[in-house]
Amino acid sequence: MKRTLGTCYYPEHWPEAQWPEDARRMADLGLTWVRIGEFAWSLLEPAPGRYDWDWLDRAIDVLTGAGLSVVLGTPSATPPRWILDRFPDMLAHDAEGRPRKFGSRRHYDFAHAGYRDAAARMAGLMAERYGDRIAAWQTDNEYGCHDTTVSWSPVAQDAFRIWLKDKYGTITNLNDAWGNIFWSMTYDDFGQIGLPNLTVTEPNPSHALAFRRFASDMVVDWNAAQVAAIRAHSDAPISHNYMGRVTDFDHYAVARQMEIATWDSYPMGFLLDRVPGGDKAAYLRQGDPDFQAFHHDLYRACGAGRWWVMEQQPGPVNWAPWNPAPLPGMVRLWSWEAFAHGAEAVCWFRWRQFPQAQEQQHAGLLRPDSSEAAGFAEAAQVAAELRDAPDVAAVQAPVALIFDYASQWAWEVQPQGVGFDHFALCFDLYRALRSLGLSVDILPPDTASLGGYAFTLVPGLLSLTDPLRAAIEAADGLVLTGPRTDLKTSELSIPTPMGPNLPGLAATSVMEETFPPEAPRGLPAGGGIDLWLEHIETTAEVVERTTDGAPVLLRHGKRAHLAGWPDKMAARRIIGALARDAGLTTVDLPEGLRIRDTGTERFVFNYASHPLDYDGKTLDPAGILRLSLPS
Amino acid sequence: MKRTLGTCYYPEHWPEAQWPEDARRMADLGLTWVRIGEFAWSLLEPAPGRYDWDWLDRAIDVLTGAGLSVVLGTPSATPPRWILDRFPDMLAHDAEGRPRKFGSRRHYDFAHAGYRDAAARMAGLMAERYGDRIAAWQTDNEYGCHDTTVSWSPVAQDAFRIWLKDKYGTITNLNDAWGNIFWSMTYDDFGQIGLPNLTVTEPNPSHALAFRRFASDMVVDWNAAQVAAIRAHSDAPISHNYMGRVTDFDHYAVARQMEIATWDSYPMGFLLDRVPGGDKAAYLRQGDPDFQAFHHDLYRACGAGRWWVMEQQPGPVNWAPWNPAPLPGMVRLWSWEAFAHGAEAVCWFRWRQFPQAQEQQHAGLLRPDSSEAAGFAEAAQVAAELRDAPDVAAVQAPVALIFDYASQWAWEVQPQGVGFDHFALCFDLYRALRSLGLSVDILPPDTASLGGYAFTLVPGLLSLTDPLRAAIEAADGLVLTGPRTDLKTSELSIPTPMGPNLPGLAATSVMEETFPPEAPRGLPAGGGIDLWLEHIETTAEVVERTTDGAPVLLRHGKRAHLAGWPDKMAARRIIGALARDAGLTTVDLPEGLRIRDTGTERFVFNYASHPLDYDGKTLDPAGILRLSLPS
Amino acid sequence: MKRTLGTCYYPEHWPEAQWPEDARRMADLGLTWVRIGEFAWSLLEPAPGRYDWDWLDRAIDVLTGAGLSVVLGTPSATPPRWILDRFPDMLAHDAEGRPRKFGSRRHYDFAHAGYRDAAARMAGLMAERYGDRIAAWQTDNEYGCHDTTVSWSPVAQDAFRIWLKDKYGTITNLNDAWGNIFWSMTYDDFGQIGLPNLTVTEPNPSHALAFRRFASDMVVDWNAAQVAAIRAHSDAPISHNYMGRVTDFDHYAVARQMEIATWDSYPMGFLLDRVPGGDKAAYLRQGDPDFQAFHHDLYRACGAGRWWVMEQQPGPVNWAPWNPAPLPGMVRLWSWEAFAHGAEAVCWFRWRQFPQAQEQQHAGLLRPDSSEAAGFAEAAQVAAELRDAPDVAAVQAPVALIFDYASQWAWEVQPQGVGFDHFALCFDLYRALRSLGLSVDILPPDTASLGGYAFTLVPGLLSLTDPLRAAIEAADGLVLTGPRTDLKTSELSIPTPMGPNLPGLAATSVMEETFPPEAPRGLPAGGGIDLWLEHIETTAEVVERTTDGAPVLLRHGKRAHLAGWPDKMAARRIIGALARDAGLTTVDLPEGLRIRDTGTERFVFNYASHPLDYDGKTLDPAGILRLSLPS
């Protein structure tokens, strides 16, 4: 695999006379890819049925003429204003039940069949015209961004009722599955079921979880419609650009439809309000040291190995609570970190800062006046460093971590304690693994084999799927389940017999406790348990207990179970001991230093704002160290 | 009076085959009572007019057959879904004006006459069928829970206008009573009056207070309809199960209709977001040391001596921000504390944890798989301790505290300083009394005699009622009024002459100040005044002044007045000195240790998580000490 | 100019028999002015077209008979309830799109033409009847108070579309001006444009800014209608009473229509939630030491020299989060401070505390029972001190500060970092100037001459207007621009060439950063830069840089530019050095001590709660020192 670079470009924003020079400068910079078109519907179809392809024809001519490969986006994230006149009920609704108005982007409801068809039709027309001239496709843009997956609209309610009928068949099945006998919530027919918002106290968690599954399925169906329309006319690979910590739809299911997974990496944009925990003050100009890596590993799983960074932050953005400039060197570091995690391509967003509208304060590689912005030189440096780089191949990591979207929804619906969040739990354990120098593969919940993994973690899983249960049963490596894994049915009820029902480890949780941050449960061996503790009855060995004597770590052969949410110190201690026991070598990395091993190289990245040493060498802030690995 | 135990049971949740064993185990545990039926409407009347009593007949057969006495709940808190089709406007509305949807419970508007009648009719049908087979009734469930008393619906607006017409007779009376001349708010007829929400700035406080009175009256009327329907067919005593710190309706007025007051005591469920002040971190697994006691004393007043705990927390619940497990011993301690305050019965909620729906994480005495949960053994211990206990009789406490629902509404409407709250003020003084080892009776604001009380406190009362004014005038004991007592008319205006108008103590408040928590007014004798200070002109003796010289404590003979809200240290000091002056013996109790005297015994309870000494004896955490009192 | 006193009085609140004594007591107190009528519409026109002028005739007779001059308010802030029946769509709507209901005041939408006309007609009728009997007019009351300028109603949407059509002419012009090509937000006609609320993510900032300009224009038009109606019948001067930190409409534009600007000064009412920064705990009973002064200077600019305090706080109010009593002496101090800043008159609000409705806890000069309240004696003292005071004349201050309403809206729309606020930035610099003992004139953004100013500050200006650019070009004094001045076009886009485009100082901002409060950028010379830093390329002298080397202060001759938001220490240091360089004498004032120079006197005010020294003399808390200045 050759590693390549690119950028996102909006020819429709600039005079046509400027296109050739832009294209030339992109090529000179060493870029391979240019992504275009994803917000241009109002120009391509300025009025219903009146198309204007000419300008896009010419733009593609200019770009490909300069040797660039085009990624073409379908423009459904920003339908023109006139489409709203045709489908006045197409607007997504917020949790208060209010329509989310036209005037920015992503205002459509995924459940609106009329708009879904119109968008797919537009994708088909573009594929028909450009299917053999462009190098890759992007469907829509950043599904779920701005909280748009879950819509509380009448349209969604209608579609939800149909979805429920499909799933449960009879209303009795649904009533039984949800336990509606409780509080006389029994329905007589599907038409009586509302959306689970604005109820007096919390709705039935099974009802709420079903609605979250429905909302995710609407995204899956929506994307499928565009993929089908494109495939009818084009063999180019299809991708979608996912976001950071958007968990409202099942990315695995959407990604399965396409060849490439991509994501939009804004390390500083995400830092302050999307990263769970961590020392934010230390990384204001760098981004969190583990957050990008987590998503690189997650989307590598989504793309089954083929993945890109479709949008890479090149300078200050406009949309975080505060927007500082990256520390010098970080634009380069972020790019190399993506490659170290196996990215095929990294594309900077955007080529030139647009002086109007919502993102006018979002930096590009160029300033609005076309001068080089601060990030340009670092992009050029990466391009130079890549020029003679050899091809690389993907490798499996020694550690696997199961991440599951449905579990995210389940614990949002029923946290039982403020702060219980599947992503945050997985991320805490991922951080611990990374602080020990371990490279990680993230895997979906229906993973059928754990072959090749010395150590697998299965935290906070709503319930073990059949394939995963079989995979654990068959695994040669060490498998750590918990906390809060397999305590519920997939309907979010307590199973009989009570869980967890773990292959090779006898354990029953007889009571679950949650507690506030200021009241952790101490561990005699160091650190403590935060937020969650399940009380386990077991015949297995109890390796570690809380100061109060509650079992925290169980072990039987190669199977282990964690009964509480370990704090940073406990996570590092427990995970480290298990990893070494699984035959892995751990490294005691200082804060800010992170490692990623490819098949041939060890990359060391310094996210700190001060120099740090690794293996006798000093890395400056934003410094990168590359060490050969024995092959 | 014999002290008894019970539990809450939902036969409709379990296979009929399991009922006999459940009943047997309840009886074996030593339970007397089993409460059933209050959420079962959808099974009793699965379709309009189609009744299915058979299953309930059989359930009552099984339970009574095992020697249990049945408390039967009317099921109006959870009307079946089809009732909403009949009364689409029956939904309560939130303060934003949005309907509160079906899908949990308590979604009805108390002002909806159609549903009120339907609910009363159902109560009557149940009374007709079961009136002579059961031992007691419960109307509905937890009035006011989930903020459902005050509804901002069109139905409520219509009913409010009628209520206003009844109260004021003419629109001129209303305009005068409210001072609507101010800001040209004068109404021409009752049909122009809206609900006092969503106004540009705050509504007229008299308008807002009238609406709160109306909302409370709707609960009173609602309950009266069911009581009447039951009484037509049954002689069994009627009760309702109130909640902790629900103050949106006048519990005294509702309780007056029935024989028994009960409440649902969730010490840990209430701790974090309902208890004013206190050291929450110290009591995460015990609940606040004074909060249960306050409600025991309050509901003893409501029941005129006859009161129960209808729902007693037996383990972790699901609905607090965090839900830890009780410290071992607390399930027993809470039960005995209720008995020490005069409870006739304590019933645990619930018999068995239900594995589905909203409360699946709410512990019962049994786990979902029918094994004994952690609380079971403590329940058994209480049962054993009660087995040979003698009958007990009620006694009057030496101290009285007036608590008034209308004053709660008044200061919510017009706090004048963030945090001024009647409940919190009364509770602060109650805490001070309890920290001095004093047992307290809580009394309603229309109390007509203070006979037998050595010391009475009247804090934060909107205005003295005529009976209470006469009672103070006639009292032999010491009476402490204030702060913020009798400064307003019952319409929430400033009276002429200006208040307070106190029997036996000349005082006029000429200016009132509020101040933020970080700026208390110091007291030279120790402690300080928080939040509220009324500037008093008086001819009485000024016992104590702020550092700035403002009178804080006035005294004339057996009448005293407090002009500000004392902090913890000042409250304990001032209240302690007055109590001793009233001839009472005070004890300097450490944090966490609390006393309750019955007629024959002194109970000492240790709420702390460490051992504490009392009178030369050591109480373990959750420990109880019983000392005989000279009779 | 003679300095005078007055009060606000509501004859309609009191028995007619009490009027003469009230009038006599006002006159005895030394008052000149009495403001009446502004909330009395429901009495003046109790039913549509039925007028009752008699009571007001008699009230004016009594007041003028006692020698008082009447300021008569038009009553449009509190339309009677029946007007809502005529114009059901007249209600302002909040940002959630909900009507703001009748029941308090200011519930009308400024864009409602029907109510605007009705209100102007009422003003005309009053002018016709009283135009020659009264001494001055007040239009309406406190425009914009309670967040009423920006209304999100259908009526506002209709008017906004017309306003846009007027401004842009064609939809293409609008699309181009706003950059609607971005995200396909292009409109086909004006009727498609919505209000910029409830969009999925933020709306186009140009759209949002246009709506804020529209909302301000509606206030301007509204006031103009009343002014025209009054002018047709009366020669008395017209005023409006503005509020503290209400910035939603362009006060300069409204004020230009009238002779006198007045404002309502509530130093303690404003302290806790309207004053940016400062040590609030130190001034709980005094108000902020610079906040009143800022508004005195601002409204002096609005009135082109003629200004009053129409409502002066005389004791505790009812509407702040907490409402303490003023420190003894502050009622006097506030009044004298207004005169020191050039006020013609100071009127206390209100004469007598009204015992009912919303403001019953708002102190007056008299208590509800007509006794003298605490503020009365201080008012009497000011009257005595004024009795023999000479006439005074206005003087120009040596320092000017440009304050601009449109810039306020611009940075609210596009802060780029939480906390960026034009008012707060201007106020921080104003504080620095005041801490150096400098007197300041505040000027509008279209100021055409800076003649006579030794030092002018132009912070945070959206874009330099043509007159101001010319004035800077021509200025003899030192002019300091920035931070964030002239970086945008008036449409809130980035200009080409990029800004700032400063007369006499070559500078381009190539990147802007924002950062959170806990991460300031240090300055080697002391203090630091908070929140905002623009990266400047310049050929000018860089006087000061951040520790990282970024230019912070540029200088070329008499032009200087500040590239970041200085913290308190840096602001005082930098502004002080520039002021001295401009030939001004600075004084190092302690916290709480403030100076104001009139033409003949230096006033020194002690806002602290402890004594402070100035020039060898000690000022008690709330103390005033007056020193003669050489003329």
Ligand SMILES: [Zn+2]
């Ligand atoms: Zn993006």
Ligand SMILES: [Zn+2]
């Ligand atoms: Zn309950």
Ligand SMILES: [Zn+2]
């Ligand atoms: Zn006012």
